[in-house]
Structure formats: structure tokens, C-alpha cells
Amino acid sequence: MLDKDILKEFQDVVGPEFIDDGDVMTNIYAYNWCTEFVNYMEGKEPIPFSSVPKAVILPSTTEEVQKIVQLCNKYKIKFKAQSTGLGPWNQPSTDNSIILDLRRMNKIVKIDEKNLYAVVESYVSGAQLQAEAMKYGLTVHMPGAGPMASPLASHTSMAGPGFTSPQTGHSARNVLGVEWVLPDGNILRLGSLGQKNNPDWFIGDGPGPSLRGIMRGWVGAKSGIGVFTKVGIKLFPYPTDTKFVMTGHAPLYNFEKPDYIRAYVFDCKSWKGLEKIMLRVEEEEVGFIVSHISGLAVMAIFSYSIEGLMDKMALGVLKNPLLVVMGARTKREFDYKQMVMEDILTEYDLENIVDTKYVPEKVFYAECLRANLGYHGFIATGGFQSAKGQADAAALCLRAEKTNIPLKQKYIKKEAIANDFGEGAWMTSYEGGHFFHMESPTMFNQSDLKSVKGMANYMDESNKQDLIKHLGAPFFIEGDKLHDEWGPHMMNYHNWLRKIKAAFDPNGVADSGFYITAKKEGENK
Amino acid sequence: MTTEHFPEEEYQRMIKMCLRCSVCKWIPQVQIKSQKYASCCPAMDIYDYHAYSGGGRIILALAYEMGRVKPSEDLLNIVYRCTECGNCAIACKYMNTLEPLEIIMRFREKLVKDGYGPMPQQKAYTEAMKKVNNPYNEPHEKRVDWLPSDIKVDPDAKLLYYVGCTSSYRRKEMAIAAARIMNAAGVPFNILKDDEFCCGSPVYRTGDVESFKVQLNKNLDVMESKGIETIIFSCAGCYDTFKVDYPLYREYNFEVLHTVEFFEQLIEEGKLKFTTEVPITVTYHDPCHLGRTAEQYEEWAGDELKLMPLVSINIPPKPKNIGARGVYDAPRNILNKIPGLKLVEMERIMEYSYCCGAGAGVKSAFPDMAIRASKNRIEEAEDSGANILVSACPFCSTNLQDGIKESGSKLKYYDISELILMALGLEPEKLKQATAGGS
Numbered sequence: 001m002l003d004k005d006i007l008k009e010f011q012d013v014v015g016p017e018f019i020d021d022g023d024v025m026t027n028i029y030a031y032n033w034c035t036e037f038v039n040y041m042e043g044k045e046p047i048p049f050s051s052v053p054k055a056v057i058l059p060s061t062t063e064e065v066q067k068i069v070q071l072c073n074k075y076k077i078k079f080k081a082q083s084t085g086l087g088p089w090n091q092p093s094t095d096n097s098i099i100l101d102l103r104r105m106n107k108i109v110k111i112d113e114k115n116l117y118a119v120v121e122s123y124v125s126g127a128q129l130q131a132e133a134m135k136y137g138l139t140v141h142m143p144g145a146g147p148m149a150s151p152l153a154s155h156t157s158m159a160g161p162g163f164t165s166p167q168t169g170h171s172a173r174n175v176l177g178v179e180w181v182l183p184d185g186n187i188l189r190l191g192s193l194g195q196k197n198n199p200d201w202f203i204g205d206g207p208g209p210s211l212r213g214i215m216r217g218w219v220g221a222k223s224g225i226g227v228f229t230k231v232g233i234k235l236f237p238y239p240t241d242t243k244f245v246m247t248g249h250a251p252l253y254n255f256e257k258p259d260y261i262r263a264y265v266f267d268c269k270s271w272k273g274l275e276k277i278m279l280r281v282e283e284e285e286v287g288f289i290v291s292h293i294s295g296l297a298v299m300a301i302f303s304y305s306i307e308g309l310m311d312k313m314a315l316g317v318l319k320n321p322l323l324v325v326m327g328a329r330t331k332r333e334f335d336y337k338q339m340v341m342e343d344i345l346t347e348y349d350l351e352n353i354v355d356t357k358y359v360p361e362k363v364f365y366a367e368c369l370r371a372n373l374g375y376h377g378f379i380a381t382g383g384f385q386s387a388k389g390q391a392d393a394a395a396l397c398l399r400a401e402k403t404n405i406p407l408k409q410k411y412i413k414k415e416a417i418a419n420d421f422g423e424g425a426w427m428t429s430y431e432g433g434h435f436f437h438m439e440s441p442t443m444f445n446q447s448d449l450k451s452v453k454g455m456a457n458y459m460d461e462s463n464k465q466d467l468i469k470h471l472g473a474p475f476f477i478e479g480d481k482l483h484d485e486w487g488p489h490m491m492n493y494h495n496w497l498r499k500i501k502a503a504f505d506p507n508g509v510a511d512s513g514f515y516i517t518a519k520k521e522g523e524n525k
Numbered sequence: 526m527t528t529e530h531f532p533e534e535e536y537q538r539m540i541k542m543c544l545r546c547s548v549c550k551w552i553p554q555v556q557i558k559s560q561k562y563a564s565c566c567p568a569m570d571i572y573d574y575h576a577y578s579g580g581g582r583i584i585l586a587l588a589y590e591m592g593r594v595k596p597s598e599d600l601l602n603i604v605y606r607c608t609e610c611g612n613c614a615i616a617c618k619y620m621n622t623l624e625p626l627e628i629i630m631r632f633r634e635k636l637v638k639d640g641y642g643p644m645p646q647q648k649a650y651t652e653a654m655k656k657v658n659n660p661y662n663e664p665h666e667k668r669v670d671w672l673p674s675d676i677k678v679d680p681d682a683k684l685l686y687y688v689g690c691t692s693s694y695r696r697k698e699m700a701i702a703a704a705r706i707m708n709a710a711g712v713p714f715n716i717l718k719d720d721e722f723c724c725g726s727p728v729y730r731t732g733d734v735e736s737f738k739v740q741l742n743k744n745l746d747v748m749e750s751k752g753i754e755t756i757i758f759s760c761a762g763c764y765d766t767f768k769v770d771y772p773l774y775r776e777y778n779f780e781v782l783h784t785v786e787f788f789e790q791l792i793e794e795g796k797l798k799f800t801t802e803v804p805i806t807v808t809y810h811d812p813c814h815l816g817r818t819a820e821q822y823e824e825w826a827g828d829e830l831k832l833m834p835l836v837s838i839n840i841p842p843k844p845k846n847i848g849a850r851g852v853y854d855a856p857r858n859i860l861n862k863i864p865g866l867k868l869v870e871m872e873r874i875m876e877y878s879y880c881c882g883a884g885a886g887v888k889s890a891f892p893d894m895a896i897r898a899s900k901n902r903i904e905e906a907e908d909s910g911a912n913i914l915v916s917a918c919p920f921c922s923t924n925l926q927d928g929i930k931e932s933g934s935k936l937k938y939y940d941i942s943e944l945i946l947m948a949l950g951l952e953p954e955k956l957k958q959a960t961a962g963g964s
Contacts, residue, residue: 020574024585024599028576031584033544048541049593058573084547085575103573108560125551128560147554148547249849250553250876251619304620307842310832366555375548375620381835382542382622415834445835447541 001026002055002098006075010098013067014059018104021055029056029099030091034385036446037456038088042481046452050091053080053099060104062179062187062229068100069227070185072509080511081223083122083150089158089222089478093513100227108132109230112202116235117176119201122152122228127370134242138235141168142371156180156228157220159389159475161428161437163371167288168236169431170391172216176232177201180215183226183505190215193232201232214500218391219475224515225504239288239327239369246366251304255366260334263360263368264324264341265298265315266350271402274320275394277348281324282433284344286337289325289368290433294423297441298323300376301367302360309379315358325368374426381418383446385455386426386439387462389475394429397438400471401425404440407465408458416454418443439475478514530773530822531627539623540587549579549613549625552877562872562905565612567882567898576603579613579625586632596641604633605644606894608887609730610813610880615848622845626818633732643731644890651728651736658722659690660889669718671697676704679713685753685779686714687767689760689919690723696919702942703759703784709949710796714757720747726766726814730885741771748779755780757787759942761918762884765814769821783815785855785917788945792862799948802865805959807944808911809856809868810902810925811878812918817848848876856917856941863948871909879905881916883924899928906936913959917941935962 001021002010010019020026030049040046054077059065065081072079078097082090085101092099102122108129109119113136120129127147129140143154144162154160156178160171168174177193177200188194190211191204204212215225240258248254268274274292281290293301295316301323303309326341328334345352354360367373377384390400408422420443427438440462444455463482466474467489477486487494494516501508502518548554550569557563564570568577575581585603588594607629614626636642643651650660657665671693672678686707692700707714725740748756756779758764768781791797823844831837853875860868873879882888882898902925906914914925914936926938937959947956 018573020599022597022599024588024594024597024603025574025576027588027593028574028581028584028603031543031545031587033546047591049588056574086544086546101573101575103575124560125547125563127551127554127557128563131557131563132560146546146548147557148551244558246556249853250615250847253553253555255555305842305845306622306836307838310838363555370555370557372554378544378621383544412834418835419833443835447538448835451835 006071007055009071010055010057010068013064013071014057018058018060019055025056026052026054029053029101032088032091033086033383033446035088035091036452037385037459040453040456041460046449046456048446050088051093051095051097053092053097054095055098056101057098058101058104062181065100065181065227065229066185066187069181069183069509072098073185073507076507076509078509078511081227083153084125084148086145086149089514091513092511094511097511105229111136111235113138113235115202117202117232118235119230119232120152121230122150124150124152126151130370133235134238134244137238137242139164139168139238140233140235141165141171141174144374146375147370147372151233152228152231155231155233156216157222159219161430163289163291163368163373163428165428165430165437166282166290166432167239172212172218173431174234175212175216176204176234178204178215178228178232179230181227181229183510184507204232222478222514224510224512225501226510237329241329244366244369251363252361253363253366255362257362257365258327260328260331261365262326262338263354263365264352265318265321265354266345266352267318268320268322268348268350270320271398273348274322275398277344277350278322278429279394279433280344281322282429284340285432286340287324287326289323290429291323292425292427293321293323294420294425295319295321296420296424297377297426300379301373302358302364303376303379304361306379312358315353377441377443381443381445384441384443385459386441387459387474388438388440388466390438390472391435392472394436396472397427397436400438400466401427401440403465403469403471404462407461408440408442411454411458414454416444416451417458480517480519483516531624531631536628536631537590539628540583540590542623543580543583544621545580545584547578547580549617551616552612552873553616553619556877558872565616565873565877565879567610567880567894567901568607570901571894571897572606577606579617579629582607582629582632583623583625586628589632596636596639601636601642601644604636605642605647605731605886606891607885608813608880608882608898609885611818612877612880615817615876618845618847630730630732634734635732637732637734643733643886646890647731647886650889651731651733654723654728654740655736659694660723660727661690661694663694665719668693668721669716671700672704672716673701676701677708678716680715682713682715683752683754684712684714685748685756686716687756687758687763688716688721689758689763691919691923692759696922696940699759699919699922699940699942702940702946705951706788706797706942706945706949709951710791712791712796717747724763724766726762727886729766729770738774741774745771745775745777749777753779755782757782757784759784759917759919761812761814761819762920765819768819773822783852783917784942785815785859786852788942789855789858792859797945797949799862799864801948801950801956803863803944803947803956803959804865805913806867806869806911807860807913807915808871808906808909809860810871810881810906810914810916810921811851811853811875812916812921813878813880813884815917816851816853816878817876819852820846820848820850822846851876859941859945860915863944866944869909869911871905873905881921881924882928883920888920888924895924896927896931899924900932903928903932903934903936907934911936912962913937913939915939915941915944
């Protein structure tokens with residue numbers, strides 16, 4: 001709870017109904033998915049509750065956010081901002097913290113269809129923005145977490161892959177102008193938004209040096225470097241026509257397939273073949289989804305229940321599967337893309353199982369377009385989380401995947417994680433194959449203590465393996481402990497990160513549990 | 526079927542499984558057509574805090590079980606500011622296997638058992654129900670005051686029209702319309718008059734299961750003693766309670782139909798013939814209790830097969846209520862058969878229809894919340910291009926009409942049975958009013 005006088009000051013900012021420091025509300029906000037194994041990894045009790053915030057506050061404007069942050073500085077209270085709120089990164093790391101739930105900041109400020117960008121506030125979801133952009137024949141880089149997640153959070157503060165990354169890239173590459181409440185309470189407007197004359201959102205860099213790297217770097221600061229209240233983000237042509245007609249009932253809606261959409265799933269038969277074919281498909285720029293997933297994941301993306309998943313065992317035998325979904329706006333474009341794919345299939349002697357060996361439910365295509373495929377990962381055990389998270393060349397991503405298999409199998413044998421033969425993986429390209437992302441989704445049971453502990457140990461060992469085998473940095477290297485472990489092996493980046501933190505957050509009020517604190521170099525050694 | 530449809534161990538397991546993903550705040554992701562009408566949860570729209578979402582309530586249930594929070598006014602306000610519309614459950618169960626609505630209902634039941642729930646206003650109507658058989662605290666002997674003398678009731682008929690408290694005391698036009706339609710079709714029907722008691726839905730949904738069971742037994746005793754073969758309901762809430770909830774506690778041997786299902790049959794059989802043009806543009810509001818929550822629990826007596834560590838399947842698969850078996854086609858088929866009538870749809874319909882805002886004790890304990898939710902729905906109805914809002918539930922009717930009044934909307938509201946009467950040529954004055962100001 002907050003001291004009464006301090007509470008009053010916060011109430012004066014947002015109104016008494018939009019701050020709650022009671023036990024009930026603060027405990028609800030202390031919960032999140034995967035917090036149990038994060039707690040265990042940090043040597044705490046493996047329960048799904050983090051530190052309990054002192055209060056939860058719901059600002060509605062940038063000015064209110066600014067005043068809240070100023071009060072946090074005044075009273076040395078940390079703050080943690082969250083939007084749609086999926087995952088432990090939204091949790092405070094100390095009980096001297098308040099949560100800013102940005103739920104009321106949910107406006108689509110504008111859609112500039114001519115210049116292909118939209119400006120959104122924090123709580124606009126991916127599906128909401130896409131639905132509105134579709135009215136102009138456009139789409140957006142959808143968060144990898146799913147269409148219910150916030151593009152602003154994804155673009156400014158989190159890792160950035162998504163199912164449509166071959167077309168729409170990485171979150172960091174989609175950020176344009178940004179309105180940013182710094183940890184000291186100042187408002188910084190990045191890129192063209194910072195211009196004196198005619199400020200607008202169309203570019204994120206300059207005038208002067210770009211701050212995009214400082215703002216979010218590769219995986220974002222998870223609110224550890226301030227609060228992002230508005231962001232300009234790129235829009236892209238929607239891959240197909242935008243009719244999006246749905247009849248019937250959940251979950252197997254009858255989706256009227258757009259005129260020009262087609263899915264391919266084929267077995268590349270070997271790791272080398274997979275690399276070659278994936279690069280080739282990307283080079284041709286025919287798919288808006290180009291994802292390598294495991295055989296089990298192929299079963300999952302076509303399923304809507306665990307029983308349905310197990311019915312598709314025949315698909316699970318695919319050794320090195322690749323999913324390609326293409327869309328087109330004209331028949332000419334569609335014919336061309338299909339011909340390209342036919343050439344590739346012939347050249348590499350591949351067999352497309354879609355519509356030959358397996359006919360997907362119609363709603364599958366709607367899920368591809370809405371970027372809802374990731375949610376199928378929860379079907380088997382109700383919980384999963386990914387290890388790895390490399391962003392690199394295809395070869396390194398595949399090496400990381402291969403080397404992870406024996407490790408995963410070790411934990412499968414221990415019955416800590418579910419059996420995906422150790423192969424569970426998702427790999428996508430960015431921007432037509434210029435670089436790639438790989439993560440290793442792992443199914444566990446968050447309500448089973450043995451599974452939680454096993455998952456935590458597996459994640460820890462997977463991180464260490466990446467370090468020892470030079471497989472690049474996983475995306476969940478967060479917090480002082482892991483940065484201190486990894487920094488010395490990676491040109492001491494952590495020291496620079498600390499300098500940034502110190503410069504931007506002199507009072508250390510932006511909760512850095514999933515970022516880095518400004519403690520002096522070597523302090524942790 | 527027994528209360529074991531949702532065993533305590535399932536409750537205890539599920540409250541630990543929320544992903545906190547926020548899916549429960551929106552209609553199914555693939556159904557979102559605009560930002561404005563993406564939301565599925567009235568409580569979230571009004572109170573904003575995550576606590577008010579389906580997931581937030583699951584977390585609260587867990588925090589309560591773990592002893593992290595104690596019963597308090599704050600806790601009760603969160604638990605009871607929910608219409609139990611079940612939209613969060615549809616969104617969640619699109620892919621997941623959690624049961625947010627079952628968890629919310631069980632949590633309330635626990636709070637009542639522990640001596641904390643329901644809310645004071647709900648306790649008051651529970652007492653009224655016990656005393657005078659209706660939650661409105663109206664005299665029991667006035668229950669049939671709605672019945673005009675020219676309506677024929679057949680005391681020997683095996684078809685029973687269960688009027689319900691709201692139609693008997695508050696929305697008499699619905700009771701009258703239903704009865705007139707049956708007279709027009711030449712279908713003999715009976716009503717229970719003094720022997721009709723509250724179905725118990727208002728208390729069941731606040732967690733007072735013991736008081737509910739008393740009502741259930743009173744009603745079933747009467748119906749069984751009269752050898753009833755079919756009961757029809759114009760109230761979606763009563764219908765849902767009889768169809769879905771009663772069998773969890775006591776089996777019965779009669780058929781249960783909502784008037785829209787029954788009237789659709791009469792139209793199909795040619796017993797009701799529409800003779801009059803009704804040139805209006807309407808949009809139809811799916812009541813939660815006639816739609817997504819009106820799915821009966823299916824018996825499941827299979828086995829759980831552990832395929833591998835952490836992964837089990839049910840053989841045969843356990844039936845999952847996901848709203849697909851609600852009554853959606855019958856009202857639409859009726860409306861589409863009315864000559865001259867144009868039906869336009871809102872964005873949120875059928876299993877992901879937005880709630881009117883009244884249910885599960887909210888209208889009584891949190892009238893402001895009920896009105897604000899209703900106003901959201903009214904705006905959506907206006908945006909559909911319709912000038913008439915139609916539904917099939919007296920409780921939705923009351924709250925939506927309150928919302929129309931409060932928002933100053935020009936929308937008119939009719940129950941579907943009133944439109945049927947107009948099409949039968951039996952309500953020329955009402956038809957004139959409905960068409961006044963253009964269609």
C-alpha cells in the first residue's frame with residue numbers, strides 16, 4: 001500500500017477510481033504466466049506471483065504518465081508499465097514498485113494510408129490495429145505473442161519476431177516516431193516527431209543520431225527505460241483481399257478463403273536441405289509466412305484440441321518441415337507465385353502435403369492472416385515458453401536448434417517437459433531472408449512443481465549451452481544476473497547498457513528486473 | 526448428470542493455469558472486425574482493471590485459495606461486478622481448455638458458503654424470492670395479472686408456458702404476445718398461475734446454490750405432478766436455467782423449448798402465417814442465456830489416457846461447450862420470414878454477442894454498470910443501421926430499454942414475439958408505432 005499522502009498525490013493525477021492500492025487489486029497484478037519458473041530461477045518460491053506492487057494506476061494520457069513518473073522520482077518508488085500484459089516481463093521486481101496499466105491509452109491516433117504508417121497508443125491490440133488497417137487494404141507487423149498483444153509494446157519494448165516477419169520484418173525495424181516518457185519524467189519525441197516544424201511520425205531516426213538502439217536495442221527494455229505512450233509503426237500491403245468473411249461457430253469457423261491464398265507444408269528431409277530451401281523460398285519473396293516448425297508443431301497448427309492434435313500423428317513424421325503461406329492481390333501475382341513454388345518443389349523433389357495429404361480447416365487461413373498460429377502451442381499442456389531466441393544467419397539458427405535437441409531430450413527423459421522429441425522449434429526469416437529468428441518452444445505444466453523446476457533448469461542450461469557453443473544471445477537474457485554472465489563474453493555490452501541506464505534513469509525508478517540496473521561495473525563480480 | 530460436471534479438483538487445477546494473455550478481453554481474435562467492437566467484456570469496458578476480466582477473476586480465485594487475499598468489500602465488488610455472460614469463456618476456449626465462467630460461478634458459490642457473498646441487494650432479492658416466489662418482491666397472487674381475459678388457456682394441456690418472474694411482473698407485453706401467438710396458432714397451452722415459482726436463476730448466478738435447489742425442487746415437483754410434456758419459455762434466463770442448470774441437480778422428463786424455437790416450428794408447420802408487411806430494419810441481440818450459455822452439459826464417461834508425461838487425452842474427447850450449440854438460427858429464421866422486414870447484423874453476434882449488462886445480479890447490485898454496458902450495446906445496434914432493436918429475453922429487454930432511455934437513442938425496442946404479432950396482423954397499432962419515422 002502507498003502512504004496516504006502519496007496516494008492522494010497519485011489520485012490527483014488520474015482520479016481516485018484509477019488507482020488502487022488495496023491488497024486484492026495488487027495481488028491480482030502480481031500474477032503472470034511463467035512467473036513461477038522465473039521465481040525458481042531467481043531462487044525464490046516457484047509460485048506464479050511476483051513481488052506485489054504498492055499500487056496499480058491507470059493513466060489515460062501522456063501527461064498523466066509523465067506526472068506519475070515525476071511522483072515516482074519524488075518518492076523513489078519504482079514503476080513498471082504494462083499494456084496487454086502477457087508474461088513475467090510485466091511484473092515488478094520489488095515491492096517498492098507501482099504498476100502502470102496502460103489499458104486506458106487505447107487510441108489509434110491515425111492511419112496514414114498514403115505514407116503507410118499508423119500511430120497507436122499503448123493498449124491497441126494487434127488484431128484491433130490490423131482490423132482497422134484492413135479497411136485501407138493494409139496490415140501491420142503483428143506481435144509474435146499473438147494478435148491480442150500490443151504492437152506498441154512489441155515494437156518498442158520486446159523481442160520482435162512474428163509469423164509475418166518474412167514480409168513485415170522485426171519489431172525494431174518497424175518503429176517510426178516515438179513519444180517516450182523518460183524515467184526522469186521528461187518527454188522525448190524521437191525521429192521526425194521531434195522536429196521543430198511540422199513534427200510528424202513518419203521516421204524514427206534523426207534529426208541527429210538515432211536513439212532507436214538506446215530505446216529498445218534488440219529485445220527491448222521491458223519498461224526499464226521509461227514508458228512509451230505513442231508510436232508510429234509501419235504498415236504493409238495486406239497479403240490478400242480483405243473481405244475476411246466468417247460464418248459458423250467457434251472454433252471451426254467457416255472462413256471464406258480469400259481469392260488468392262495458398263499454404264504449403266513440405267518436408268525438406270535434412271537440415272542442409274532445410275537451410276537451402278528456406279533461403280531459396282525467401283529469396284523469391286513469395287510467402288508472407290515462411291516458418292520452419294517441428295513435426296509436432298505442424299500437427300499443432302492444424303489442431304484445435306489435444307485430441308485433434310493426436311489425430312494428426314501422420315503429420316508428425318515430417319523431419320524438417322517448412323510452412324509457406326502465400327497470398328496475392330491479383331490472379332497474375334498469384335499465378336506467378338504458385339509457379340515459383342512449383343519450380344522449387346520440383347527442383348528439390350518436395351511434396352506439398354496441404355490439400356493432398358491433409359486439408360486444413362478453413363479457419364487456419366484466417367489464423368495465418370491474423371497471426372494467431374502461435375497460440376496453438378498451448379494445446380498440449382496448457383503452458384509453454386521458448387528457450388533460445390537467436391537472431392542470425394539461417395545456418396547458426398539451425399545449429400542452435402540441432403544442438404538443443406539432446407538437451408531437451410534430457411529433460412523429456414526426466415519427465416519435466418512434454419515430449420516433442422526434442423525437436424520443438426520455430427524459425428522464421430525476416431525481410432525476405434536477410435536474417436533469421438529461431439526459438440525453441442517447450443511445453444510444460446505450470447501447475448506441476450516438478451515441471452516448473454525442470455523447465456527452469458532446462459532454460460538455464462539452454463542459456464549456458466548457447467554461451468559455451470557460441471550460438472548467439474537468447475532473447476531472454478534479462479536482468480542483472482544474466483547480463484553480468486553474458487556481458488564479458490560479448491564485448492562487455494552490459495557496461496554500456498548500464499551507462500545508458502544511469503544516464504536516462506538517474507534515480508533508478510524504472511523497474512529493471514527484466515532490463516539492467518545502473519550499478520557500478522564489476523559490482524556484481 | 527450431476528454437479529460433478531466441474532469437480533473441485535478441476536477448479537483447483539484450472540485456477541493455476543491462466544496465461545494472463547488478455548484473450549478473454551476480446552471476442553475471438555479471428556472475429557475482430559473493428560477496434561470499436563473488439564471487446565467482449567462489459568466489466569472490463571467499464572472498470573478497466575485487469576481484475577475484471579475472466580483471467581483476472583481466475584487469478585483472484587487462486588489468490589483467495591492461497592490465502593493471499595481475504596474476503597473484503599473490494600474482493601466482493603470485483604467478483605460480483607460480472608454478468609456471467611460467458612463471453613470471456615468463449616474467447617479463452619477458442620484454443621484453451623480453461624473454464625473461466627465455471628470458475629467465476631464456483632468462486633461465488635464458495636464465497637456464499639464461506640458467508641461472504643452475495644451482495645446486499647442480491648441477498649434482499651433472495652429473501653424476496655423465498656418469501657413471495659419472485660425476486661421483485663411482488664405479491665405472489667398478482668403473478669397472473671398480465672393475463673388478459675380474451676386469452677385462452679387450457680388447464681388440461683400438456684404444453685406449459687412458463688412465464689417467469691420478469692415477464693409476469695415487468696415485461697407483461699412479452700407474456701401477452703407469447704400467449705396470443707399460441708392462441709393464433711391454435712395451440713392449446715397451460716400456465717401454472719399460483720403454482721409458478723421463480724426458476725432460481727437470479728440466486729444461482731450469485732452463488733447461492735442451496736436456495737436455488739429449493740426453487741428447482743418446488744418447480745419440478747409441480748411440473749411432474751401435472752404430467753407436463755413440453756415447457757416453453759419466453760425468458761432466456763429461465764430457459765437456460767431449466768435446460769442447462771436443472772439437470773445438474775435433478776433430472777426431468779419433459780422437453781424444454783424457448784418460444785423462438787417453438788414459434789419457428791409453428792411457422793414451419795404452417796400454423797402461423799404471416800399476412801402483414803412489417804417494413805422495418807431490425808438488428809437482433811442474442812441473449813447470453815439463449816446463446817452461448819444455453820448449451821447443455823453433455824454426459825462424458827470416458828477415460829483419461831496419459832499419452833506421455835504431462836500430456837493426456839480424453840477417450841472419447843470430452844465435449845466442450847464453446848457456444849456453438851446456442852439458439853441462433855431460430856430467431857433469425859423467424860425475422861427473415863417476416864414480410865418486409867430487413868435484418869442487419871451487429872458486429873458481435875451469436876456466441877460472441879456482447880452482453881446487455883443486466884445478468885447475474887448486476888442490475889440489482891450495480892445498476893450503473895448495467896446501464897453503461899447497455900449503452901455500449903445500444904451504440905453498436907445504432908451502428909448496424911437498424912432503427913429497431915429486437916431480442917428474446919425480458920431481462921435483456923428491460924436493460925436495453927433502460928439503455929435506450931439513458932442514452933437518448935432513437936432506437937425502438939421490441940421483443941421478437943411482438944414482431945410476430947405484427948406480422949400476423951394482430952397488432953396494427955404497434956405496427957404503426959414501429960414504422961413511424963421510416964424504416
